[in-house]
Amino acid sequence: MMRACRFAARLMLLPAMALVVAGCWNRTEVNDLAIVQLTSYDWEDDQYRIGVSFPLVSQMSGTQGGGGGTGGKEGQNNYLESAKAPAIRDAINHVQRKLSRRLYFAHRRVLLIGETAAERGVKPILDTLSRYPENRISTYLLVAKDSALGLMQTPVLTERVTAEMFREILVNIMKEPVTARDFIHAILTEGVDAYTLVFKRTKTDTPGKEKADTVEIDGLAVFRDDKMVGILEGQFLDGTLLALGQLNRPVVTAVLPEGGGPITAQFLEMTSRIEPMVNGDDIRMRITFSGIVEINSNETDTNLIHYEVNNEVTKAIERQIQKEVSAAVGELQTRFKADVLGFGSSVKRNHPGVWKRIGDRWRDLYPKVPVEYRFNIRMEHAGTLKNPIHHKAGEY
């Protein structure tokens, strides 16, 4: 009996504790949170302009009730607010003062950094980001062409949340999109320079239809230390990502030496290895591409079933890759002098002794490092068609 009484008394203590600790404890209901999905960092008038975007959950589709929400078009599911202050954290506080809900950053998907802010240096942004545990450094970090706030305001129609648009595009294209963690790591590692993708606002391109806003990849932002030094556009973007082995199932279009239409090939898997070849102080880099490829389209008159032809096609693909990559590497080496591919760190890892001698001079050596390419590409199959479809039977 005594034991039972004592046990009951102890149980009674629990609700009593609740009274004591309530209030100073950090219990938060989800109704009191603004679940931030996207933030933007811009530099204007010598101040940071911080924008935050979070979904208005009550107006999200798939829920009943709610009533007044207009919803649907123009991306009104998202609430957007921004503020300006010399310090990033202050700006966030200014935003917070205008909100009834606590800004909650743990679910932020994407960080957008405006072009000017990126050129000025991203260290202050990364510092505030990594100091506070609620901020996840697994957030994807992107650079926005022109203003990040402007890009963030793009109404998206295909996703419920704007941030999702950026994230899905990234995940579709890259194997491992650049997160804030990767970015910080690149800045802090010797012999590597940071990079990330650049997004810009654009219009849909369907003649005869009203143009709608959307976003697209503009290029690759190249950094030296924490400052953006330029944007690699178009073909150079693909070349760099190929060299990094970051493209998700890349598609390569090649032309055979004897001419004819293009042959398009898609890699089922593709990896790249960057290794230094050191001979005294003579440093050369070798990029090896390995992968399995299948033919998506063949507009030539060639029957791809023959071994020799396969070989020709593979060779053409290799030439095409080498062309794209070497162009991109050339840009990186000479125009930006930024070691995005991590040549330096591969030397450091494989030949630490050499690196000790040349590490200090790497910035000067890097643009002159010769790069050679090796390929280990196998054509898995030429698609389900044997002959090009415009051939008549027996013609070959």
Add this chain to the structure above:
Amino acid sequence: MKTSIHRRLEQNRAWLEERLQRNFDVVIQDIEHDGKKTAFLVYIEGMADSEAISDHVMAPLLRQEWDHISASQREEAGDFETVLEAVFSGNGAVFFDKSDKAMIVNVRGGTRRGVEEPNSEAVIRGPREGFIENLRTNTALVRFKIKSPNLKMESFTIGTETHTQVVLAYMEDIVDPGVLKEARERLQRIHIDGILESGYIEEFIEDNPYSPFPQFQYTERPDTAAAQLLEGRFAIFVDGSPFVLMAPVTLMELLQASEDYYERFMIGSMIRILRILFTLLALYLPAIYVAVMTYHQDMIPTHLLLSIAAAREAIPFPTIVEALIMEVSFEALREASIRLPRTIGQAVSILGALVVGQAAVEAGIVSAPIVIIVSLTGIASFTIPRFNLAISLRMLRFPMMILAGIFGLVGIVVGMVLIGTHLARLRSFGVPYLSGLGPASPKDQHDLFIRAPWWRQLTRDHAIAHRNRKRMSPPGNRPPGSQEGSP
């Protein structure tokens, strides 16, 4: 204290009449011969089999062929107390003139429920017979399964008024003698006026009455009882109860259903793993939901959080209050539908599902996710095959939820540690409750999380049958495929 039987018939009859007055169901039947009363018969109408009395007792008596009384068991009694006890157990008693002994004849009968399919433990594959209220039938049902003299059944009579017969059954060559001695002693220590259900016995003899966890297993199924006896456990049959108690019990044992052993081992193992998973859910799911939703929103995948946030947008209550309301109403709903007759029970569940479930969500009083959580928890608790374990976990869910509401995941961890240490300390007749897990025994793993095929279960549970572990010898039990000449 005992009143011995008189040599004079009249005096015996007078004594009995006085003792049994105002008992309309007691029948005292005189046997007259040549106008002289030579004997009389006492029995209780309804408990004794009237056909047996007339054919096998009355007829020989009237013919004065005393030796021809052909009831199945005949005993002699020298005192009235023995006679009364026998008579109230449904026997008949014959008193003869000039004899100070009464003859007790077994004419037990009376109507009892027949052997039916057990309600509380239905199976798809397995025997359909269940224990009933009649002790003799129950012991026989087990004896049908174990036809061995090693199956011992000791009888006790407990209850100063009810004189309930209680039988302690065990396999003499398997059971741990220490456990058996303890069980016997604990049974003998019980002093109470009446035993109406096996639950009375359970509370008297369990190791830790303040533990929320059951330390006995009970079953309505003779096959389960037989299986437990063969594992080295003892069983307690109580007259008047269709439930047989079995001990020592372990936590993992309570998570096993008889069908695990009847279906093929892969299916049995899979279902068992599923059940263990859902047992954990039944205890922790609402608490984890509360903790995560109020303290650790960062742990939920973003899209899920947005969906839950959208559903919770207009809810007036904090998550913990919402969860408590729903859990309490679910428990009430369950309780209400158990007690009601089956036809009304359906109406209750419709009311519950419609009113509590749908209307409350539509009115925005509770959120849809919490209804999902509560339903899932309810389903999870129904997967536990033993009702007594299910109900104790259901009870423990509430302190867990309160802990989660106050301290978040830290509270859940504290609750887990408290429950864990309690379980580690708990014993059932000296056998650790977590046997198999802690103390971990590698030899018992073949029947713990998985149920190994029968030909691999060469030994019995080590914690219980440590005296006689060998279940079978390997040579005759070659695994399939290794047999020579197999097609």
